[in-house]
Amino acid sequence: MKQVFILLLFLSPALSAQNRVSVDAEIKQVNKGQSMTVQKGIYLNANGRMVVRFLHPEEYYMVTNTFGEARVYHPKTNEVMVMNDQMLSSQGELIYYFLTNQTEDLGLRSLGFSLANTRVEGNMIIRTYTPRHSRQNLSKVEIVHENHLPIYSAYYDAKGRMVERLYYSDYERLSFTAFPKRVTGISYPTANDSIISRTLYSNIKVGKDATSPHFDFTIPANARRVDSDNLFQQQGRRR
Amino acid sequence: MLKSFFFCNFVASKLNKKKQTIKNLDDVQVNRQKSMKKILILATLLAFTCNVSFASMYKMDNDAVDAIFADAVEMTSVSSATSSLLGGLGANAEFNNPNPWAAWAICWVVGPLGIHRHYLGTKGNMWAIYTFTCCGIFGIVPMVDFWVLFIAAIKDDISKYTNNDSFFMW
Numbered sequence: 001m002k003q004v005f006i007l008l009l010f011l012s013p014a015l016s017a018q019n020r021v022s023v024d025a026e027i028k029q030v031n032k033g034q035s036m037t038v039q040k041g042i043y044l045n046a047n048g049r050m051v052v053r054f055l056h057p058e059e060y061y062m063v064t065n066t067f068g069e070a071r072v073y074h075p076k077t078n079e080v081m082v083m084n085d086q087m088l089s090s091q092g093e094l095i096y097y098f099l100t101n102q103t104e105d106l107g108l109r110s111l112g113f114s115l116a117n118t119r120v121e122g123n124m125i126i127r128t129y130t131p132r133h134s135r136q137n138l139s140k141v142e143i144v145h146e147n148h149l150p151i152y153s154a155y156y157d158a159k160g161r162m163v164e165r166l167y168y169s170d171y172e173r174l175s176f177t178a179f180p181k182r183v184t185g186i187s188y189p190t191a192n193d194s195i196i197s198r199t200l201y202s203n204i205k206v207g208k209d210a211t212s213p214h215f216d217f218t219i220p221a222n223a224r225r226v227d228s229d230n231l232f233q234q235q236g237r238r239r
Numbered sequence: 240m241l242k243s244f245f246f247c248n249f250v251a252s253k254l255n256k257k258k259q260t261i262k263n264l265d266d267v268q269v270n271r272q273k274s275m276k277k278i279l280i281l282a283t284l285l286a287f288t289c290n291v292s293f294a295s296m297y298k299m300d301n302d303a304v305d306a307i308f309a310d311a312v313e314m315t316s317v318s319s320a321t322s323s324l325l326g327g328l329g330a331n332a333e334f335n336n337p338n339p340w341a342a343w344a345i346c347w348v349v350g351p352l353g354i355h356r357h358y359l360g361t362k363g364n365m366w367a368i369y370t371f372t373c374c375g376i377f378g379i380v381p382m383v384d385f386w387v388l389f390i391a392a393i394k395d396d397i398s399k400y401t402n403n404d405s406f407f408m409w
Contacts, residue, residue: 027370028308031348035311038352038370052371060367072367092372124297144297152297163382167299184299187351189385195351198304 019046019176020210021099022203029197043215044099050090051217061217064090073219080223094166094183095201101177103150105129108141116140124151138163149178163188174206314349337401339392346388350381355388360402368406383409 048066064070168180346355353369
């Protein structure tokens with residue numbers, strides 16, 4: 001019995017390492033002929049602790065967990081902002097649901113949505129989700145699956161107008177899931193305008209291959225704390 | 240003799256009618272088979288077209304998107320993006336005295352990345368938070384920013400939104 005316990009003790013880091021994933025992401029957005037690029041590296045641990053290292057346009061670190069306990073660190077000024085909101089949890093990153101094999105609803109159930117309708121068109125399955133509570137900013141979300149993988153999702157505001165749609169493509173098969181290396185989005189700030197964004201994921205590493213030191217990144221103890229007073233509930237604070 | 244002639248004629252005519260009927264039935268069957276083939280071909284074509292149209296609705300032409308990005312002018316940093324957008328808009332506003340219409344225009348162009356918040360004096364990491372929350376909760380937040388800034392620009396008063404560190408600045 002003792003030997004089994006010791007064996008499990010040695011094995012457990014390997015088991016948890018199996019579910020560590022790192023991926024590089026480049027987000028480009030264009031509108032009116034102008035484009036902006038954001039580059040970041042995402043390091044997701046098996047326990048839900050996520051480190052996001054923004055490289056471009058400026059270097060920032062965001063360390064968060066599944067509870068939304070987030071800290072944003074600016075190395076240049078050695079400042080850290082501590083925030084606590086579910087919106088900033090590691091589940092806020094869309095890829096979290098792909099990496100944790102929750103591709104059916106892309107985490108909508110955990111965000112307070114329930115399945116309202118399912119229909120089949122050709123070889124595609126279209127599922128419609130609606131919020132359980134009317135306070136949600138979105139009135140419905142549609143997700144389209146082909147070959148059990150999401151290829152499209154659309155988000156509608158409280159008035160039923162589409163505000164964004166995302167296309168998932170160029171899937172890469174990993175050992176435990178499939179991951180879209182390309183996500184193209186079109187958002188509609190107004191009825192007559194649109195902004196196109198493109199996210200390209202690359203350098204996906206899983207398990208033993210995910211050895212980046214950024215998985216264990218910790219904010220320096222001497223970082224100056226900038227208090228946000230709960231960023232999401234603050235109603236305007238002027239300097 | 241005459242009776243037999245008429246009888247033969249009668250039988251022949253009946254036989255002919257039967258042949259005609261059989262011939263007509265054959266024709267009908269052949270016609271039916273041809274129609275069925277046409278229906279089958281049409282149905283297959285329809286199913287294929289539907290599949291294609293459904294597929295095109297839910298799939299993106301990635302080459303076309305890449306072409307759009309290739310033609311766009313890249314802004315290299317948050318500050319330069321803001322300056323570039325201000326220059327492009329012909330606005331002479333300064334960072335510590337943001338122009339309402341410039342703020343609204345920047346939100347219009349790169350709202351989902353939160354660059355307009357930088358222009359309005361919000362802490363520099365706000366763009367990172369916008370990006371982290373899927374461009375402001377699937378574009379909802381920058382969309383609301385767009386309209387509140389528009390209204391504020393009409394009233395020529397964006398003081399409520401300048402130096403505002405809240406994610407929901409409204």
